[in-house]
Amino acid sequence: MKIVVLAGGRSTERNVSLSSGTKISNALRSKGHRVALVDLFLGQELAGDTDVDDLFTTEPGDDSKLNISDEILNDDKINALRPDHGAKGLFGPNVLTICQAADIVYLGLHGEDGENGKVQAVLDLFNIHYTGSDTLASGLAMNKKYSKEIFIQNHIPTAAYIATKTSQVTAEQIPFGFPVVVKPASGGSSVGTHIVPTADQLQAALADALSFDEEALIEEYIKGREFSIALLDGAALPAVEIVVKKGWYDFEHKFQANDDTQLISPPDIDDQLHQEMQALALQAFNALGMQNYGRVDFLVREGQPYAIEANSLPGMTPLSLIPQEARAAGIEYADLCERIIESKVRFYQKQQA
Ligand SMILES: Nc1ncnc2c1ncn2[C@@H]1O[C@H](COP(=O)(O)OP(=O)(O)O)[C@@H](O)[C@H]1O
Ligand SMILES: [Mg+2]
Incomplete structure (x- = not known):
């Protein structure tokens, strides 16, 4: 081709x-x-x-x-x-x-x-x-508020949240306790995202998040293990677990090679949890109207997975998650690239038929 x-x-x-x-x-x-x-x-x-x-x-x-x-x-x-x-x-x-x-x-x-x-x-x-998703699904996946509303509508568990366009939010206005996570509604790579331990740091975190987008989310902090599930051609690949030794999965951990971040695929979890996350990932992918391939990320607290976000154009660098998950399923990098193309070609063929 x-x-x-x-x-x-x-x-x-x-x-x-x-x-x-x-x-x-x-x-x-x-x-x-x-x-x-x-x-x-x-x-x-x-x-x-x-x-x-x-x-x-x-x-x-x-x-x-x-x-x-x-x-x-x-x-x-x-x-x-x-x-x-x-x-x-x-x-x-x-x-x-x-x-x-x-x-x-x-x-x-x-x-x-x-x-x-x-x-x-x-x-x-x-x-x-x-390749990838169309305009509407990409826009929905990009905006975490709309993604979460669609998750909620479809009974896909996600962290409780409120949205705000101002940094002047007080602890009384938040229907859950601290710590909370503050993030721009649209954004990526953890830029502008803060884990806020106490109320006195809330407004500064919101001001920073709002410098990246006109709306920010305040989310319930889910303390637990972090996983990501890739979807390719209508099926979920094996999960990858993201283990960060120090701190959390912020920009540096995502893009800089270091020994701090370990990506483990397949992860050491029981089959039931693994299958539940794969099913939820596929539901989230379909609910957002995504096509071809993508990724849905989860935090798991006390055995319960919560969808954090969906990515319509997940990274393909050597450190990125999808290539690692594909490898766990026996799909090498070049095969993965080719499968993404072939799957979307079939999508267009069906559309034209
Ligand atoms: N509700 C939450 N509770 C705990 N940690 C979170 C929560 N939301 C996000 N995080 C952490 O912050 C990181 C980035 O947040 P995410 O919503 O995935 O935004 P981005 O689009 O920047 O990747 C996640 O990978 C996770 O480690
Ligand atoms: Mg993320």
Whole structure:
């Protein structure tokens, strides 16, 4: 197949995305696919006589050209990468032209740009096929308030919560005790998320969470083990347990290789709990209307799993959860990438039938 791997973009996680995009591209090439790795934000200038078809190759890409670093970029630094400083919007030159030449686009984006559903809407309007969920499901999964309301409607246990647009919340207004967890309604990678032990730290935590989104959630703190379940092609993969030795699963633990975070798959839990989480994950995935693949995360307290959130575009870096879960199910990284594509191709075929 002819595949565009779309990565980069304008989010603070663009470098993480470029790194997984390279990995995904070379994995798909190893399976014999013709792949073009395209940076959503930078696009690609095409000389007058360029045949777009020539951009798709089976030769492994030169990773060094991608300028991958673990530097966290701010808007100014990202905008400076493009001659028009991003004035013409998120899609760089010729991105849509190159995507239209592909059979399908593998969305290797991380962070808001790819997860909120807007890129999917643009691709839909241009009749471009892509992996993962559609606009509506992506938007719902991105917003933890809407996700939780859908979980509650569908009897999927989730931590009790209230939503607020102001930091001026007092302990009396919260129908559960401390500690609580404060997080932006839309966000990711634990950025802006705080575990708040006592009422006197509540407003500062809310002010920080509200600097990332206009709405924040205050959640009951669930003390327990943390698990993640990947869904692929209508079925749940084995769970992975996230064990953090010091602190909790914050940004550093998610993206920096260290001995502090252990991902264990399959985890040491009884079959009944494992199957219950897999069933709940699939219910949550379906209730949000997600397609193709995704991830649902849980905290387990006294044997009871609580869904924390769903991810419509889960990370594919070597440290990410899905590749580890797939391995526990005997699916190697390149096979996983190919299965994601094949499953979405079947989805489109059914839609057209
Ligand atoms: N209600 C909660 N109780 C205890 N820990 C939580 C709760 N919600 C989130 N956490 C911790 O914070 C991390 C990040 O929160 P999460 O809701 O998954 O947001 P993100 O989208 O940033 O990953 C989780 O992986 C978990 O370790
Ligand atoms: Mg999370």
